[in-house]
Amino acid sequence: MLGVTPVPVRDDLRALEGYHSPQVDVRVRLNTNESPVEPPAAWRDAFAAELSRVQWHRYPDRAATQLRAEIAHLHGVQPGQVFAANGSNEVLQTLLLTYAGHGRAVATFEPTYQLHGHIARLTGATVIETDRAADFSLDLDAALATVAHHRPVVTFLCSPNNPTGLVEPRSNVEALLEAVVAVGAGLLVVDEAYGQFADWSALTMIDDDVPLVVTRTFSKTWSMAGTRLGYLIGPAWLVDELDKVVLPYHLDAAKQIAGRLALRYADEMEQRVAGIVAERERIVRALDALPVDHFPSGANFVLFRPRNVPGRQVWHALVDRSVLVRDCSSWPRLDDCLRITVGTPAENDAFLTALQEVVS
Numbered sequence: 001m002l003g004v005t006p007v008p009v010r011d012d013l014r015a016l017e018g019y020h021s022p023q024v025d026v027r028v029r030l031n032t033n034e035s036p037v038e039p040p041a042a043w044r045d046a047f048a049a050e051l052s053r054v055q056w057h058r059y060p061d062r063a064a065t066q067l068r069a070e071i072a073h074l075h076g077v078q079p080g081q082v083f084a085a086n087g088s089n090e091v092l093q094t095l096l097l098t099y100a101g102h103g104r105a106v107a108t109f110e111p112t113y114q115l116h117g118h119i120a121r122l123t124g125a126t127v128i129e130t131d132r133a134a135d136f137s138l139d140l141d142a143a144l145a146t147v148a149h150h151r152p153v154v155t156f157l158c159s160p161n162n163p164t165g166l167v168e169p170r171s172n173v174e175a176l177l178e179a180v181v182a183v184g185a186g187l188l189v190v191d192e193a194y195g196q197f198a199d200w201s202a203l204t205m206i207d208d209d210v211p212l213v214v215t216r217t218f219s220k221t222w223s224m225a226g227t228r229l230g231y232l233i234g235p236a237w238l239v240d241e242l243d244k245v246v247l248p249y250h251l252d253a254a255k256q257i258a259g260r261l262a263l264r265y266a267d268e269m270e271q272r273v274a275g276i277v278a279e280r281e282r283i284v285r286a287l288d289a290l291p292v293d294h295f296p297s298g299a300n301f302v303l304f305r306p307r308n309v310p311g312r313q314v315w316h317a318l319v320d321r322s323v324l325v326r327d328c329s330s331w332p333r334l335d336d337c338l339r340i341t342v343g344t345p346a347e348n349d350a351f352l353t354a355l356q357e358v359v360s
């Protein structure tokens, strides 16, 4: 081997840190907000049957026509208003490659999903981070001032918000959208990765005349994180632009089938959501009895802060008991905070038993 020094990365990426969510080998994994249960067995069978008929020597349908049509049908929009990609992260990446970039601003309200700012920085955009209020709800006045002052090309909301679980009230989304429209050259993007857990959706506000985009994913409520499939609903003119930027044939044939077939099991998905909400409420009641503070969640996870033991120490002690949660303690303003994804009843019991030992 020649002694080659590592080639320097782009100047504007030097300070960037990657996405950190350790994949530790434990019995109970409650750290990445997946569904604790598998998709329906009937979906597996239908998927296997269709896979056996795929023409593997041919490129897949580049426009993912059927998948888009069925997603559009699910939400009562036009197929031309649907853009699908490899996870909603790739949806966000395509959106930001198309609209962000050098010399443009992207607004986030912190704490929120870290990938919004991260991917925006990868495109070279300037990220304007505005703090949420003390209880992590949106500070609407501060948010409106950010939009008016910085005129971001993309303004992100996340509802329910990750990692806090807070559902954004409709009035906030409407007010922010009005501000974005007033600025005249920006998009409001509402990340609804956990949208099925909320009591309302910004999907009802989608219109070709409105600069609003809603992103969704198959990873969480649809029990299909292994597939890597997500999508957005937005104006048709925006979807046309994204189609020019995304790599050709980015959605493989298997994934298109997986997503299309999953939509047949929407009822089962809703049942899984209801079961997870019931378990979430059980976890919250159990946390009430422990020396921990927790944040009200409208999602499939709960953010909590042990009162007497440092968060990092609790995280390690839980791993020692083969329970993995998300350590959010190094994030700004989330010191000592941990986030637990709702699992199966048995997994949640294992978590609660371990947590009680650690914090009592």
Ligand SMILES: *Cc1c(COP(=O)(O)O)cnc(C)c1O
Residues within 6 Å of the ligand: 033, 086, 087, 088, 089, 090, 113, 158, 162, 191, 193, 194, 216, 217, 218, 219, 225, 228, 229, 230
């Ligand atoms: C999990 C998550 C995503 C990413 O979903 P993928 O479809 O798996 O890429 C996007 N946004 C939020 C808020 C998430 O929590």
